[in-house]
Amino acid sequence: MSHIGQRLRRIEDPPLLKGAARFAADISFDGQLHMRVVRSPIAFGRLLGVEVADALAAPGVAAVWTGRDVADIPPIDFRQVRLPGLASYRQPILAADHVRYVGEPLAVVLAEDAYLAEDAANLVFAEIEEFEPVRRATDAMGEFAPGLSSEAAIVHKGYGDLEAAFAAAHDIVELRLSLGRHSGVPLETRGAVACYDAALDLLEIHGAAKIPHLNRDALAKMLGRPSERIQLYEGHVGGGFGIRGELYPEDVLVALAALRLGRPIKWIEDRKEHLTAANHARDQTHLIRAAVDARGFVLAIDDEFWADQGAYVRTHAATVADLTAALLPGPYMVPAYRAAGHIRLTNKTPAGTYRAPGRFEGCFVCERLMDAIARRLDLDPVAVRRINLIPPERMPFERHTDALGTDVVYDSGAYERLLDRLLDHVQYDELRVQTEARRANGERVGIGLGMFVEKSGLGPFDDVELILHEDGGIEVVTGAASLGQGIETSIAQICADGLGARPLDITVTHGQTDRIGRGMGAFASRVTVMTGSAVHQAAGEMKEQLLQAASDMLQTPAGRLAIEAGVIGIIDRPQGPSLTLGEVVRGDAAFKSVTATFNSEHMTYPYGAHLVVAAIDPETAAVKIERYVVAYDVGRAVNPLLIEGQIAGGIAQGIGGALFEEFVYDDLAQPLAANLADYLMPTLAEMPGFEILLSEDAPSPINPLGVKGAGEGGITAAGAAIAGAVDDALGGTGDIDCLPITPTRLHDMLAGNIMPNR
Amino acid sequence: MTKLDINLNVNGETYPIKVEARRTLADALRDDCGLTGTHLGCEHGVCGACTVLVDDQPVRACLGFAVQFEGSQIRTVEGLADGDELHPLQQAFWDHHGLQCGFCTPGFLMLAVAVLEKNPDIDDGELRRALASNLCRCTGYQNIVKAVRAAAGAMKR
Numbered sequence: 001m002s003h004i005g006q007r008l009r010r011i012e013d014p015p016l017l018k019g020a021a022r023f024a025a026d027i028s029f030d031g032q033l034h035m036r037v038v039r040s041p042i043a044f045g046r047l048l049g050v051e052v053a054d055a056l057a058a059p060g061v062a063a064v065w066t067g068r069d070v071a072d073i074p075p076i077d078f079r080q081v082r083l084p085g086l087a088s089y090r091q092p093i094l095a096a097d098h099v100r101y102v103g104e105p106l107a108v109v110l111a112e113d114a115y116l117a118e119d120a121a122n123l124v125f126a127e128i129e130e131f132e133p134v135r136r137a138t139d140a141m142g143e144f145a146p147g148l149s150s151e152a153a154i155v156h157k158g159y160g161d162l163e164a165a166f167a168a169a170h171d172i173v174e175l176r177l178s179l180g181r182h183s184g185v186p187l188e189t190r191g192a193v194a195c196y197d198a199a200l201d202l203l204e205i206h207g208a209a210k211i212p213h214l215n216r217d218a219l220a221k222m223l224g225r226p227s228e229r230i231q232l233y234e235g236h237v238g239g240g241f242g243i244r245g246e247l248y249p250e251d252v253l254v255a256l257a258a259l260r261l262g263r264p265i266k267w268i269e270d271r272k273e274h275l276t277a278a279n280h281a282r283d284q285t286h287l288i289r290a291a292v293d294a295r296g297f298v299l300a301i302d303d304e305f306w307a308d309q310g311a312y313v314r315t316h317a318a319t320v321a322d323l324t325a326a327l328l329p330g331p332y333m334v335p336a337y338r339a340a341g342h343i344r345l346t347n348k349t350p351a352g353t354y355r356a357p358g359r360f361e362g363c364f365v366c367e368r369l370m371d372a373i374a375r376r377l378d379l380d381p382v383a384v385r386r387i388n389l390i391p392p393e394r395m396p397f398e399r400h401t402d403a404l405g406t407d408v409v410y411d412s413g414a415y416e417r418l419l420d421r422l423l424d425h426v427q428y429d430e431l432r433v434q435t436e437a438r439r440a441n442g443e444r445v446g447i448g449l450g451m452f453v454e455k456s457g458l459g460p461f462d463d464v465e466l467i468l469h470e471d472g473g474i475e476v477v478t479g480a481a482s483l484g485q486g487i488e489t490s491i492a493q494i495c496a497d498g499l500g501a502r503p504l505d506i507t508v509t510h511g512q513t514d515r516i517g518r519g520m521g522a523f524a525s526r527v528t529v530m531t532g533s534a535v536h537q538a539a540g541e542m543k544e545q546l547l548q549a550a551s552d553m554l555q556t557p558a559g560r561l562a563i564e565a566g567v568i569g570i571i572d573r574p575q576g577p578s579l580t581l582g583e584v585v586r587g588d589a590a591f592k593s594v595t596a597t598f599n600s601e602h603m604t605y606p607y608g609a610h611l612v613v614a615a616i617d618p619e620t621a622a623v624k625i626e627r628y629v630v631a632y633d634v635g636r637a638v639n640p641l642l643i644e645g646q647i648a649g650g651i652a653q654g655i656g657g658a659l660f661e662e663f664v665y666d667d668l669a670q671p672l673a674a675n676l677a678d679y680l681m682p683t684l685a686e687m688p689g690f691e692i693l694l695s696e697d698a699p700s701p702i703n704p705l706g707v708k709g710a711g712e713g714g715i716t717a718a719g720a721a722i723a724g725a726v727d728d729a730l731g732g733t734g735d736i737d738c739l740p741i742t743p744t745r746l747h748d749m750l751a752g753n754i755m756p757n758r
Numbered sequence: 759m760t761k762l763d764i765n766l767n768v769n770g771e772t773y774p775i776k777v778e779a780r781r782t783l784a785d786a787l788r789d790d791c792g793l794t795g796t797h798l799g800c801e802h803g804v805c806g807a808c809t810v811l812v813d814d815q816p817v818r819a820c821l822g823f824a825v826q827f828e829g830s831q832i833r834t835v836e837g838l839a840d841g842d843e844l845h846p847l848q849q850a851f852w853d854h855h856g857l858q859c860g861f862c863t864p865g866f867l868m869l870a871v872a873v874l875e876k877n878p879d880i881d882d883g884e885l886r887r888a889l890a891s892n893l894c895r896c897t898g899y900q901n902i903v904k905a906v907r908a909a910a911g912a913m914k915r
Contacts (some may be wrong), residue, residue, distance in 0.1 A: 009852055016860030017848040019795020019835035023861065026794035114785075115778070187799045187807055187895045188861040238797075238861030239895050271800040484859025484896055641855050648898030649858060676804035676893070684899040685890035714898075 003493040003503055004705070007641035011503065012488040021236040024191030024207030029264035032193070033062050035254060036117035037273065038107035038124040040099035043347040043669030045128040047095055050107050054123040060116035063261060064124065065253075066107045067096040073222055073256065076247055078317035079214055080404060083153045089144060089345060091312035093249040093256075098145065099128055100311035101349050102671055103276030105249050110257055110265065133347035133669035137308035138285050141344070150345040152309065155318055157325040159400035160336025165300030169291035173372050177365050178738040179719065181283035181308065182661040184354045184653075185681060186483075188238020189269040190278060192251050194258035201229055205255055208232035208511060210245020211521030213479050216513050218247050218315075219255055230255075234511025240483030241653070242353035242523065243279040246315045250277075275674045279316075280663055281354030282739075283308035284324065286365045291336075296377050296384040300336035303328060303365065309343050310350035318343060319404065320351065323358025323455075326403035330366050331415045331453050331607055332388040337401075347669040353523070355653060356454070356712040360719055363452040364739065367720035371727065372734055381724070382423065385451055389415040396701070403603070404458055404524070410605045412635070412698035419451065422609050422631040425693055435613065439731070444616035445626070446728025450717030451609045456709025457529025457700075459600035462520055464531060466495070466538040467593040468546075472566065472582025474499065474506045476538075479519010480531040481511040485711060486642040487527050493638055494532045494705065498539025499546075500563030501581065525709025528638055529604055533703045538596035549588045550579050604700040606708035608632035610654075610717035614725035621747035623659055623726055628690040635699040635708040643710040644692045650714020651690050656682045657715070658722035662740050764828045766791060769837030777824050783817075784808045786824035787834060795835040795864050799893070806892030809865035810834050816872040816891075835864035838871070846912035847871060847905070856905035858896035865892050870906045878914050882907075 015021045038050075050066040075090035095106040107124050111117035134142040134150055142150045166172065193206040203225065208215065212232040220227040237244065250267055257265040269277070286305040290298050307321045325339035354360075370388070374381040390397050392414045399408035422428075431447065438445045465477040476495055480487060492506040509515055520526065543563060550568040551558040554577055562571050569578040585591050613627040630647050637643050660680040664672040673679040699706030719739050726746070727736040735749060761776045768791055775790040784801075787793045787810070799807035801820045808819040811833040838845035847867050850856065857863045866889070873880060873888045880888070889902060 009855065013852045013857060013860070014844075016857055016863055017844060017852055017867070018839050019793070019864050021795075021860055023794075023797065025788070025798065028789075115780070185895060186861070187805060187859065187893065188797070189799070236861075237859060238799075239859040241895070271802065271805075484861075486858065645855050645858060645897060645901065648900055649896045650898075652898035653895070675802055676800045677802070681893055681895065683890040683893060684886055684903065687899050690898070690900065 003496040004638050006493065006639065008489055008493060008503060008639055010486050010489045011492055012486065016236065023188055023236045023238055024193060025268045027193045027206045027235065028266065029193065029195050032264035032266045033110045033112065033261065034114040034117045035257060035265055035267040036109045036121040037105045037250060038109065038121045039273065039277065040095060040102060040104040040106050040126065042099055042128045042130055043102050043133040045099055045130040047097055047099055047106065048127040048129055051125040052107065055109055055120040058120035058123055060112035061109060061120045063110045064107060065094065067092065067094040070094050070256065071096065073252065076249065076252065076315060077218060079218065079315045081317045081319040081322045083318045086152055086313050086317050088148055089152045089313040091249060091314060091350065093252045101347050102669065103273065103349055104311065108253050110261065135346060135665060135669055137306040137342065137344035137346060144345045152313055152343045152345055153318055155321040155325050155341040155343065157401045158338035160300065162300050162302060162336045162338050165336040166291045169299055170294045171292050171376060172289060173292060173369065173376050174289045175369060175372055176287050176737065177368055178285040179282045179361050179364060180662040180740050181280050182657045182663060183280045184241025184243040185679065186239030186241060186244055189271060189274045190244060190248065190250065191268040192254040193264065193266045194254045195264040196258045196262060198262065203230045203255060203259060204233065205230065206233045206235060208234045209237045209483060210240055210481050210523055212481060212511050212513050213519040214521060215247045219252065222252055223255060223259065231514045234481055237483045241355045242357060244483065246279060246352060271676060272674050275679055276349055276671050279314065279352030280310060280349045281351055281357065282361060282657065283351060284361045288365055288369055290369055290373065292373055295387055296373050296379045297387050298332060298334050301329060301334050303339045306342045306344055308346050308348065308351065310346060310348045312350045314350045314352050316352045319353055320357045323403055324362050326401040326408055327359055327453065327455065328362035328366055329399065330363060331390055331451050333390055348665055355650060356716040359452060359454060359716045360657065363450055363717050364719040364723060367450045367717065368723060368737065371724055375732055375734055381449060382428065386416060386419065403455065406602055409602055410453060411602065411700050411702050413605065413607050414697045415607060417697055418607065418631050418633055418695060419609055421693060421695060422611055422629060426611055426629055444618065444729040446614060446725045448612045448614065448721040448724025448728060449609065450720030450724065452716045453605050453607045454713045454716055455603045455605055456525035457600065457604040457703065458524040458526045459530060461597055461599045462530035462534045463516060463518060463595065463597050464534040464538050465516060465593055465595045466542050468542065468581055468585050468591065470582060470586050472505065472580050474501055475509055476506060476535055477509045477515050478531050479516050479521065480527045481522040483522060485646060487522065490528055490638045490642060491531060491535055495535050495539050498536050499543050501566045505566050525711035528707050529703055529709055530598055530600065532638065532705055532707060534596050534598035536704050537598060538594045541596060542594040545591065545594065546581065546584055549584050549591055553579060553584065553587055600702065602702055604702055604708045606632065606634050606710065606713055608713045608717065610721035612721040612725040614722060614729060616726065616729050616746065621743040621750060623741060625655065625688040628688050629693065630690065630714060631693040631695065632713045633695045633697050634710045636696050636706040637694055638707060640694055643694060646710045647692050647714035648690065650712065651718060652682050652687055654715040654718020655686065655722065657740060658719045659740050660686065762825055764825055766824065766827060766832060767830065768793060768832045768834060779823060779825050781824050782820055783822045783824045783827055784819035787819060793834050793836050797861055797864055799862065804893065806869060807862050807865040809868045809892065811868055811872055814872060814875065816869050835867055838867060847909040850905040850909035850912065854901050854905040854908060856897065856901045862892060862894045866894065866902055870909065874910050874913055878910055
């Protein structure tokens with residue numbers, strides 16, 4: 001029986017259900033000190049001095065550090081998409097001469113108790129000479145530091161003859177679009193617990209997430225220690241969404257304090273800190289122009305955008321702008337293309353990746369464009385998309401852009417088939433008629449559609465070790481990480497199929513740097529593709545070896561043996577002799593674990609479409625989503641239950657970003673959404689029922705399982721489809737040009753009090 | 759700051775602890791009683807991850823001080839399962855994939871226990887309103903509703 005494809009409930013759930021899980025805050029060591037970070041209350045200014053005497057004298061305080069105390073530690077470096085010139089914009093672990101956003105760490109207090117640490121932190125006083133903050137990426141450029149412009153870099157991508165396309169255009173459609181600032185906001189805040197063992201000269205760090213091996217290496221460099229003298233341990237992790245697990249100043253401070261003070265150090269972030277100090281995301285403004293022919297076929301796209309990077313360039317460097325520019329054309333042909341993305345520093349919380357980074361933004365922009373083209377040429381929005389879709393016979397399709405250092409080659413896809421599946425499901429023509437009838441009756445209701453190509457399975461490699469223990473248990477050791485997405489179960493399913501074992505006999509060890517030499521972690525929807533493929537390879541090799549070993553024991557040629565449900569038997573002889581896997585290992589001292597590496601130079605590209613029906617409440621201007629349908633092709637679904645779960649979670653976050661969530665700042669760049677009553681994440685009350693159409697039309701040809709990642713497609717087109725639906729509800733005017741679509745903004749728009757972006 | 763001797767009754771057991779008056783119930787449960795199943799997601803009463811039952815009522819453990827709860831019967835997620843046998847709600851969350859990262863799960867479980875114990879025949883609208891008290895960032899809630907609905911049937915049997 002194949003385990004791949006089964007809706008297996010998760011093997012990782014029992015401790016989580018019983019309250020027995022171990023999240024960062026659940027870890028404590030005897031004699032630990034608690035760290036509290038003192039943060040800048042000012043958005044931009046020169047740090048004239050930090051007064052710490054009162055804090056040092058407070059009860060239970062062991063140490064107070066300012067930037068001066070950590071001046072020997074370099075700023076946090078980039079881990080991908082490093083561009084020339086960005087290095088000067090990296091963040092120090094404690095502010096040295098300037099503060100650049102509200103929430104920037106400028107001192108830490110280390111004390112016997114978390115309450116005492118917070119008491120003492122309130123006694124630290126920073127003297128700051130205030131400067132005028134830069135509030136928006138689209139404002140006039142300012143200075144990050146004397147002589148250093150607030151424009152850190154420009155990302156350029158493009159191909160084809162843009163000028164010829166615009167010269168030959170039947171029409172040119174131009175839009176100005178913007179997306180608000182929001183972020184992943186996992187339910188568990190960040191945290192780290194570090195412990196230095198002087199006897200072994202070993203620094204242990206608990207609370208690791210996402211990329212333990214990469215962070216270990218980065219910490220080793222910053223602290224001047226050999227990598228093998230630092231080990232990171234991932235426990236349970238309360239959600240990631242791109243933002244958790246990047247190396248932040250606080251992580252380095254915890255490690256440094258454990259080394260310097262020789263005591264365990266615990267730091268658990270509070271929610272206000274999280275909302276002002278952990279990575280923000282999105283916050284882009286696009287000026288997009290398209291040259292189109294009379295049929296609505298897009299001859300060329302020229303997009304210039306401004307990305308609000310916030311106060312520093314963190315570990316992601318140019319990642320988000322890179323992905324935005326590389327993937328904006330989505331599932332469409334677009335024979336000529338040019339994108340220029342300005343990475344601008346402002347005095348807000350630094351930005352990084354959040355689920356579908358660059359694609360949520362690019363999809364919103366590209367799909368608003370498709371709707372605008374339809375409107376301009378008086379065509380059906382579906383027809384405009386259809387004529388632009390890349391046909392299946394063009395696969396694999398070279399996009400002629402690069403993303404995350406790889407050439408963008410769409411490996412497989414049947415985009416129109418997916419669109420038709422979605423339209424059939426909702427009975428689109430009928431739905432259109434009904435919606436128009438309701439609008440004719442005075443209701444403000446509309447339909448929105450968003451199509452997209454996602455990316456997944458970023459390489460370059462993934463290693464696994466497969467260990468068969470003497471009790472017959474199978475352990476998969478991987479450098480991947482779990483952020484709650486269910487990797488233990490899906491990896492066990494893949495392993496079970498490759499080996500002929502039962503998923504319940506398989507355990508998956510992840511995120512422990514002392515168990516495997518290297519690892520890439522979990523981001524960019526890479527685990528099922530990369531780790532899954534490595535596991536598939538390792539399981540195949542182990543199966544060969546097991547059959548060989550069993551062949552001697554059972555006096556039967558290996559070719560006549562099979563493994564099923566963890567038992568090796570003779571094919572067609574159900575009553576014949578058999579061996580359990582444990583018996584083989586116990587009987588063959590030479591039997592070893594198996595390691596395998598899966599390498600990949602290209603990403604694999606799942607694709608999908610969101611369709612939304614939304615109505616505007618005439619009294620409150622609130623948007624009610626009546627129907628939300630996602631069609632998504634993942635090539636091959638390892639566990640549809642978990643994939644639907646990923647999509648469902650993405651929808652919820654997408655609705656949040658489209659309608660509710662926004663990190664608002666005032667004119668002094670003070671954050672106005674620094675708690676969960678002001679930063680509005682959807683509750684059940686805001687969630688519509690939703691329908692998910694999972695398909696497997698286009699398996700990936702570039703990995704042995706045919707799988708594509710499923711972590712992000714639930715959110716990618718949410719902004720696009722919801723904006724399209726609200727715009728349609730308003731009569732298809734094109735006025736919805738920015739996210740989130742808050743009731744206030746919509747009310748003002750309906751009352752004619754504000755003009756749209758254009 | 760002076761510490762006070764108090765007894766907290768949690769899941770039928772008495773925990774004699776010494777806490778400052780300002781110590782929250784959530785911190786006392788987690789750090790002084792060692793019951794870390796109750797999670798802190800926001801510490802300002804919005805997310806509900808710290809929901810526990812106090813005399814059968816759902817309460818945000820981050821919004822009360824431990825000293826206020828002497829003499830109350832407190833129930834936390836650790837008290838739900840009977841040995842290896844999961845509570846019907848835990849079982850239903852497992853069966854219906856009602857959790858991903860699992861951080862909000864203890865709060866949702868305790869909220870749902872209170873809701874179903876009070877009214878096992880709760881209608882869908884009321885149930886959705888009640889469950890809208892807590893935040894989950896992973897699941898999109900649909901499977902949580904399915905799980906609670908399934909558990910309601912199992913708890914009546």
